[in-house]
Amino acid sequence: MFSWLADWVSSTSLTEASRAFLGSASVVPPLVQTIHLSGVVLLTACVIFPSIGIFTASPVLFKYHQFRAYGFRCFWVAIGMMLSSGLPFFLARPYRYASNPVFSIKAGLLLVGLPLAIAVLLIYRRQLESRWYLKLLAVITIMVWVALILAGRWIAYSEYLFWPGDF
Amino acid sequence: MLDSEFWLQLEYTSLAGAIGATWLFPLFNSLHVLAFAFMLAALFWLDLGLMMGRWQQVPVKETMRSWLPWIWVSFSASVVTGGALFITRASAHVLNPAFQWKMLLMLAAGLNMLLLHLSLRKLASTDAPGTLAAWQAGLSLLLWSGVVLSGRWIGHIV
Numbered sequence: 001m002f003s004w005l006a007d008w009v010s011s012t013s014l015t016e017a018s019r020a021f022l023g024s025a026s027v028v029p030p031l032v033q034t035i036h037l038s039g040v041v042l043l044t045a046c047v048i049f050p051s052i053g054i055f056t057a058s059p060v061l062f063k064y065h066q067f068r069a070y071g072f073r074c075f076w077v078a079i080g081m082m083l084s085s086g087l088p089f090f091l092a093r094p095y096r097y098a099s100n101p102v103f104s105i106k107a108g109l110l111l112v113g114l115p116l117a118i119a120v121l122l123i124y125r126r127q128l129e130s131r132w133y134l135k136l137l138a139v140i141t142i143m144v145w146v147a148l149i150l151a152g153r154w155i156a157y158s159e160y161l162f163w164p165g166d167f
Numbered sequence: 168m169l170d171s172e173f174w175l176q177l178e179y180t181s182l183a184g185a186i187g188a189t190w191l192f193p194l195f196n197s198l199h200v201l202a203f204a205f206m207l208a209a210l211f212w213l214d215l216g217l218m219m220g221r222w223q224q225v226p227v228k229e230t231m232r233s234w235l236p237w238i239w240v241s242f243s244a245s246v247v248t249g250g251a252l253f254i255t256r257a258s259a260h261v262l263n264p265a266f267q268w269k270m271l272l273m274l275a276a277g278l279n280m281l282l283l284h285l286s287l288r289k290l291a292s293t294d295a296p297g298t299l300a301a302w303q304a305g306l307s308l309l310l311w312s313g314v315v316l317s318g319r320w321i322g323h324i325v
Contacts, residue, residue, distance in 0.1 A: 030265075030319040037204075037315050045208035049237075060233045066212060066219075149204060150197050157193040 002107070006098035009091055018091035032085045039081030040149055046074035047117040048145050050124055054138035057130040071121045079114075102158045106151035109144055116141040174258040187255035195251045202244035203318075207311055209237035217283075217296045217304035227287050227296050265320035272317060276310035279303055 009015055022029050050071060053061030090097050097103045120141050123134055177183060186192055216230035253260055260266045283303045287296065296304075 026323065027320075030316060030323050033319040034312070034316040037200075037319065038312065040200075041204050041207040041211060041315075044204045045211045048205075049208060049212065064212075064233055066216060070215065146201065149201060153193070153197045153200055157196075 001104045002098035003095075006094035009094040014091045015094060018088045022088055022092055032088060035081050036085035036152075039078045039085065040152070042074050042078035042081065043117075043145060044149070046071045046078065047113075047120060048142055051120050051138040051141040051145075054120065054123060054130055055135050055142065057135070062130060067121075068124045068127070071124055075117060075121060096159075097155070100155055100158060102151055102155045106148060106155065109148045109151060113141070113144045113148055116144055174261050177254050177257040180254065183254040183257070186251050192252070192255060195248045199245060199248035199252060202241045202248060203315075206238055206241035206245055207315070209234045209241065210307065210311060213238065214304035214308050218301045220296050220301075227290050227294055227300070230296075231287065260321070263321055263324050265317045265324050269314055269317035269321065272310055272313040276307060276314060279306055279310060283307070 022032070046067070049061065050064075050067045052058075053064060053067065056062070116137065119137060128134065186195060213230060213234040216234070217227070220227065220230055283300060286303075287300060290296070
């Protein structure tokens with residue numbers, strides 16, 4: 001699905017530059033992965049927890065004022081952290097990711113998850129009441145973002161569990 | 168103690184074999200990441216609440232009541248899933264410096280949390296957190312970031 005992108009990336013100097021960056025010191029790959037994981041934590045904080053608040057209509061979570069105060073800022077910081085830390089790994093090995101079906105699933109989930117996350121945060125910003133359709137939206141948002149977190153892990157696992165030797 | 172036979176024996180148990188050689192390993196790893204993400208996300212709101220609550224005059228008890236149950240449940244899940252992953256390569260993990268740092272930083276984070284709890288217990292239900300609590304909350308975020316970094320580093324040291 002992303003083979004055109006992998007073709008283009010590998011024809012530029014981006015792949016070499018990313019490999020040089022990731023290989024510049026032994027601390028760089030775990031450090032970049034830590035930034036990525038911190039982005040995941042922030043997304044859990046500002047997308048999944050507010051969604052749980054809407055779904056359960058819990059007086060503690062749904063009325064938690066910090067979601068309204070910091071939700072959007074936290075969300076954009078998290079997206080920035082995840083994209084900037086995920087990009088070097090994609091650029092360094094574009095064909096590895098482009099040929100992995102779990103990576104395509106992750107990209108698809110991201111396209112669905114972004115507007116859902118914004119919708120959830122808008123519910124808090126506008127201080128809407130918890131209705132059944134908002135609860136439905138919240139539970140879909142939880143499922144999509146949990147799947148997104150798990151997809152990140154399964155990009156690596158799928159390589160040796162389902163298609164050993166292909167990567 | 169670290170190169171004791173005990174860790175090898177742990178690695179050779181049928182449970183460790185079943186986890187390490189099957190789809191249970193990626194399953195436990197996925198659950199570990201998920202539980203850890205939930206724990207740190209709850210901790211993020213708790214620490215942010217304690218740091219910002221100082222200026223916004225948010226009662227300590229409200230912040231604690233919101234997040235402590237989430238932290239304890241997800242921390243317990245992290246420990247169980249992390250333990251399941253650990254026993255599959257126990258003898259290598261205990262000698263891995265990144266793993267040793269992870270355990271040390273978790274101990275420091277736990278100690279910091281205990282001291283924070285003790286100081287907050289003295290406050291009345293409507294009180295806002297003080298300066299010390301705000302600093303301890305900041306330290307907590309820093310220590311847990313170190314735990315994440317060392318956790319990621321474990322796999323890079325063979």
